[in-house]
Amino acid sequence: MSPTLSGITSSMGSPALFELTFQPSFELVPEVRDFVESLYLRILRDADLSGRLAIATHELLENAVKYSSDGATSLRVEVVPNAGACAVVVQTRNRADDQHVAVLRGYLDEMRASGDPTGYYYQRMRRAARDASASQLGLARVQCEAEMRLSCTIEGDTVTINAEATVR
Numbered sequence: 001m002s003p004t005l006s007g008i009t010s011s012m013g014s015p016a017l018f019e020l021t022f023q024p025s026f027e028l029v030p031e032v033r034d035f036v037e038s039l040y041l042r043i044l045r046d047a048d049l050s051g052r053l054a055i056a057t058h059e060l061l062e063n064a065v066k067y068s069s070d071g072a073t074s075l076r077v078e079v080v081p082n083a084g085a086c087a088v089v090v091q092t093r094n095r096a097d098d099q100h101v102a103v104l105r106g107y108l109d110e111m112r113a114s115g116d117p118t119g120y121y122y123q124r125m126r127r128a129a130r131d132a133s134a135s136q137l138g139l140a141r142v143q144c145e146a147e148m149r150l151s152c153t154i155e156g157d158t159v160t161i162n163a164e165a166t167v168r
Contacts (some may be wrong), residue, residue, distance in 0.1 A: 015080045015081070016040065016078070017078045017079075018036065018077045019074065019076045019077075020032065021073070022072075022073065024061055024071075024073050030058070033054050033058040034054070036050075036054050036057045037050050037051060037053065037054035038050075040053050044079065049088065049167055052146040053079075053090060055141065055145055055146040056148055057075065057077060057090055059138035059141055059142050060075070060092040060138070060142070060161055060163060061073065063092070063161070064094045067094070067096050067104075068095060070094075072095070073092055074091075074092065074093040074094070076093075077090050077091075084168065085167060085168045087164065087165075087166055087167075088148075088164065088166075088167060089162055089164045090162070090163045090164075091160060093158060093159070093160045093161075094158070094159060096158075096159045101159060105152075105154070107139065108150065108152055111139065111140065120140055121137070121145075142163045146163065146165070147165055148164055148165045150163055151164070
């Protein structure tokens with residue numbers, strides 16, 4: 001693991017950025033989640049926001065562990081103040097095979113088409129109850145519980161997923 005901390009202050013006067021590039025395992029996902037939650041709670045002094053960042057970190061990292069074709073993943077968590085609000089972004093980047101990329105595209109298209117994050121999350125939970133082998137709740141959870149917008153960029157076999165929100 002090689003963490004990089006940049007521009008972190010205890011006030012919201014400058015960006016708070018955390019980056020980590022490593023080969024995560026399922027055992028490390030909760031460790032990184034807890035670190036992100038603790039770090040941003042200390043920086044932001046906002047339990048709700050640090051909890052939302054933790055949810056997004058956990059779910060995006062767990063997906064990277066499951067679907068990375070080579071095991072390597074980059075995680076970036078950033079909070080940038082802007083005129084009485086702040087933009088928050090949790091981003092993962094990893095390589096994935098064509099089959100997983102196609103499934104991800106379909107999943108994100110379905111999520112966007114629903115237009116109702118909470119309704120979509122409940123729909124996914126009902127599906128998961130019928131077929132536990134393919135729950136695929138993580139991204140829906142980020143969208144609903146963490147109240148973050150999801151976007152995805154695919155360049156070749158590199159998948160970048162962003163979970164973003166603006167917080168007052």
